[in-house]
Each structure stands twice: as C-alpha cells, then as structure tokens.
Amino acid sequence: xKILVVGGGGREHAIIKKLKKERSDLQIFCAPGNGGIGEEAxxxxxxxxxxxxxxxxxxxQAFDLVIVAPDDPLVAGLVDKLQALGIRAxxxxxxxxxxxxxxxxxKELMKKYDIPTAEYAVFEDFDVANAYLETATIxxxxxxxxxxxxxxVIICKTRDEAFEALEAIMKDRQFGDAGSRVVLEEYIEGxxxxxxxxxxxxxxxxxxxxxxxxxxxDNDQGKNTGGMGTFSPTDKYTPEIQAxxxxxxxxxxxxxxxxxxxxxxxxxxFGLMLTENGPKLLEYxxxxxxxxxxxxxxxxxxxxxxxxxxxxxxHLQDVHFRFNPEYSVCVVIASGGYPDAYITGYxxxxxxxxxxxxxxxxxxxxxxxxxxxxxxxxxxxxxxxGRNMKEARDAAYRNVKKIHFEHMQYRTDIGIK
Ligand code: AMP
Ligand code: GLY
Numbered sequence: 344x345k346i347l348v349v350g351g352g353g354r355e356h357a358i359i360k361k362l363k364k365e366r367s368d369l370q371i372f373c374a375p376g377n378g379g380i381g382e383e384a385x386x387x388x389x390x391x392x393x394x395x396x397x398x399x400x401x402x403x404q405a406f407d408l409v410i411v412a413p414d415d416p417l418v419a420g421l422v423d424k425l426q427a428l429g430i431r432a433x434x435x436x437x438x439x440x441x442x443x444x445x446x447x448x449x450k451e452l453m454k455k456y457d458i459p460t461a462e463y464a465v466f467e468d469f470d471v472a473n474a475y476l477e478t479a480t481i482x483x484x485x486x487x488x489x490x491x492x493x494x495x496v497i498i499c500k501t502r503d504e505a506f507e508a509l510e511a512i513m514k515d516r517q518f519g520d521a522g523s524r525v526v527l528e529e530y531i532e533g534x535x536x537x538x539x540x541x542x543x544x545x546x547x548x549x550x551x552x553x554x555x556x557x558x559x560x561d562n563d564q565g566k567n568t569g570g571m572g573t574f575s576p577t578d579k580y581t582p583e584i585q586a587x588x589x590x591x592x593x594x595x596x597x598x599x600x601x602x603x604x605x606x607x608x609x610x611x612x613f614g615l616m617l618t619e620n621g622p623k624l625l626e627y628x629x630x631x632x633x634x635x636x637x638x639x640x641x642x643x644x645x646x647x648x649x650x651x652x653x654x655x656x657x658h659l660q661d662v663h664f665r666f667n668p669e670y671s672v673c674v675v676i677a678s679g680g681y682p683d684a685y686i687t688g689y690x691x692x693x694x695x696x697x698x699x700x701x702x703x704x705x706x707x708x709x710x711x712x713x714x715x716x717x718x719x720x721x722x723x724x725x726x727x728x729g730r731n732m733k734e735a736r737d738a739a740y741r742n743v744k745k746i747h748f749e750h751m752q753y754r755t756d757i758g759i760k
Contacts, residue, residue: 350412354633379705420446456599462529484531489521542608543659572757679750681720
C-alpha cells in the first residue's frame with residue numbers, strides 16, 4: 344500500500360512512526376517531510392500548502408491514501424480537491440475544517456448549541472469594535488477570525504494593548520484577510536487541557552488528555568510558541584470533568600455538526616480551559632495537535648491504519664480502542680531565539696545515543712552528508728514513557744541531555760506542574 348503524508352513536523356513524524364511500526368507493507372511518502380522523517384519515508388520537496396502540486400503528484404503516483412495533517416491545507420480544501428480527483432484522503436473537508444479555519448464560525452456553533460465557552464462578540468467593522476473596547480471588561484482577548492500561524496490570539500491585559508491588537512489585526516491587516524473579522528472574547532483562567540478525538544461524522548472517540556506548554560521559557564515566561572512540550576495523561580482531567588466535557592462539549596459538538604449538515608471525518612482537537620465555573624471550550628482544531636500527537640499517539644495501542652480506514656468509511660463504532668496506561672512526556676528542543684529570529688544549519692550530535700525506549704520526533708531537521716542539521720524553530724521532540732509522570736519526565740530529560748547542537752533551547756519544567 345502506498346500512502347502520502349502531507350506535512351513535515353513532529354506531528355507528521357509521530358503519525359509515520361506509528362504507521363511504520365504497525366504495518367510492514369506500507370510504502371510511505373511525505374511532503375515535504377524533514378530529516379528524521381526521511382529515515383522512514385521518502386520525502387518529496389512539495390510544500391504542504393501547494394495544493395495543486397500535491398494533487399498532481401498524488402494523481403501521478405497513484406497513492407492509495409493521502410493523510411493531510413496540518414491546518415492550512417485542510418482549511419484551504421486539500422481533502423476536497425483530492426477527493427474530486429478520486430483519491431482517498433484522510434482529514435476533514437473544507438466545510439468541516441471551518442471549525443478551525445474560522446473563529447467566528449466556531450464560536451457561533453458553540454453558542455447556538457449551548458457548548459460552554461467564553462463570552463464573546465464578533466465585529467466586521469473597525470470603528471464599531473474600537474467603540475466596544477472603550478467600555479469592555481479588561482483583560483480581554485482579541486482574536487483574528489482566520490488562520491494566522493498561531494499568532495492571531497492576543498491576550499490584552501490593558502485597554503491600550505487591546506486597541507493596539509485590534510488595529511494590528513483589522514486596520515494594518517497583520518494577518519491579511521484572517522483579520523477581516525475579529526472576535527473580542529472574555530478572558531478566562533484555568534489549566535488548559537487538549538483532547539484529541541477521532542470522528543467519522545457519526546461516532547466520536549476521545550483519546551488520552553494532554554497538556555501543552557505554549558510559552559517559550561520555564562514557569563510560562565516569554566512569548567507564545569507552537570508548543571514547547573506536552574504530557575499525557577493529566578490528573579487535572581478528573582473523571583467528573585471528563586464526564587462533563589464528553590457530554591457538554593464533545594458529544595454536543597458532534598450533534599451540532601450533524602444538525603448543521605456537516606460530516607466531519609478526521610481528528611477534532613478540543614482546546615479546553617478548566618475554569619472555576621466548569622470546563623469551557625477555547626477552540627477547535629481540525630487535526631492532531633503538535634506536540635500533542637507526540638505524547639498521545641504512542642499510547643494508543645489500536646492500529647492507526649484501521650482507525651483511519653474506519654473514519655473514512657464511517658464505521659468508527661466498530662473499532663476496538665485500546666489505550667496504553669503509561670505516562671508520556673515530550674520535551675521540545677528548539678533553536679536558540681525561537682519563537683523570534685534564530686539561526687539554523689547547526690549539526691545535531693548525540694541522536695544515536697538515545698535510549699531505545701525513548702522516541703525522538705524530528706520537527707525542524709535536515710539530513711545532509713550523512714548528518715542531521717537544524718532546520719527550523721522547533722527542532723526535535725523527545726518523548727519519554729513511564730509508569731508515572733516522574734518516570735516519563737526523567738526518561739525524556741535524561742535523553743534530552745544526550746543531544747546537543749549549538750544554541751539549543753528547551754524548557755526544564757515540562758510535566759512538573
Ligand atoms: P487559541 O489559538 O484559541 O488556542 O488560543 C491560544 C491560547 O490563547 C490558548 O491556548 C489560551 O492559552 C489563550 N486563550 C485563548 N482564548 C482565551 C480566553 N478567552 N481567555 C484566556 N486565554 C485565552
Ligand atoms: N499544540 C497546539 C496545536 O497544535 O495547535
């Protein structure tokens with residue numbers, strides 16, 4: 344069987360590693376992939392956002408399946424385009440991916456179907472939004488409607504910051520058309536939990552809860568990043584909270600989508616905040632999280648290809664899900680300076696010294712002359728496992744210390760809180 348994975352980060356490496364481990368008959372290609380992925384799949388230098396090129400390549404190579412992992416191509420409709428060419432594809436259609444592609448769409452869905460979320464208002468006009476901010480409760484969260492490389496959410500602690508954020512998004516169009524509408528949202532507080540789930544349009548199956556660390560430095564200092572580390576499960580997600588989330592958020596979302604006539608096939612990622620007033624839904628993603636996939640997928644014992652087939656063909660309810668009770672911790676190693684400017688091209692040492700039961704997922708790496716070099720902001724994700732959080736964390740950090748490259752940067756507190 345010949346498959347193409349679209350994307351090239353740690354998440355895609357986690358998907359490919361799981362597929363390879365379970366199926367020896369797979370011939371895997373990845374566009375564009377990275378240095379580490381190149382050790383287990385054939386990387387083709389097509390950007391994940393070059394939809395036409397990917398479609399053309401998929402057609403000429405006659406893939407049996409294309410897995411679309413990142414948000415941009417999903418929201419732009421890659422799955423629809425592939426399907427129109429008769430190519431089997433895993434991931435939501437453009438219509439379904441709106442739950443991630445439009446914050447306005449997501450919030451209106453939550454409101455209409457009584458899914459607990461922060462209070463909000465939507466604006467299409469700068470002056471009206473600006474007037475609203477004059478008297479709005481501070482802190483407030485300013486969100487660009489569309490995808491903005493993860494930078495479209497601005498938490499404003501002062502009114503001036505809010506005016507500035509609004510101007511940057513709506514007037515200066517810092518994120519282009521993503522800023523033609525904004526959501527101004529109530530600021531809420533509490534621990535954040537990510538729930539990844541598989542959905543075939545009729546059945547939804549949540550996986551083990553994970554917690555991400557978005558800030559660049561220890562103790563949540565510094566700027567927001569794509570994610571500096573994750574762990575799973577989390578004891579903050581108690582059975583009581585789980586029951587409430589499954590009823591009021593996860594199943595209500597499936598019913599909401601069905602009522603709207605939207606068939607969602609793929610992965611729904613629920614970004615939750617556990618507030619004093621109960622769990623609330625901050626956002627949806629229409630895909631696996633990165634670096635959530637690097638702690639959640641290795642603990643899923645069910646065959647991934649079986650799940651993917653069931654999602655596409657609509658018989659997820661027949662799949663027997665088996666979860667490994669282990670704990671996992673993923674520590675991201677980034678290039679010094681990330682998420683601001685950083686230099687790449689440094690050789691990476693020590694990858695061969697890593698323990699056998701620890702997994703190193705590659706994100707921003709490139710192979711050349713038989714060596715591995717840094718090639719991005721987030722470079723590697725080192726995932727350790729254990730019977731408890733401490734064991735998993737120790738395994739991850741023991742191995743992070745075996746790896747070295749110039750100006751490497753990582754948090755030392757993943758999984759401690
Ligand atoms: P999002 O892109 O929606 O996940 O937002 C990025 C991050 O911003 C979230 O993970 C939260 O940490 C934070 N955030 C988003 N919405 C709110 C809110 N209403 N109140 C407080 N923090 C928020
Ligand atoms: N780690 C958060 C995300 O994938 O969006």
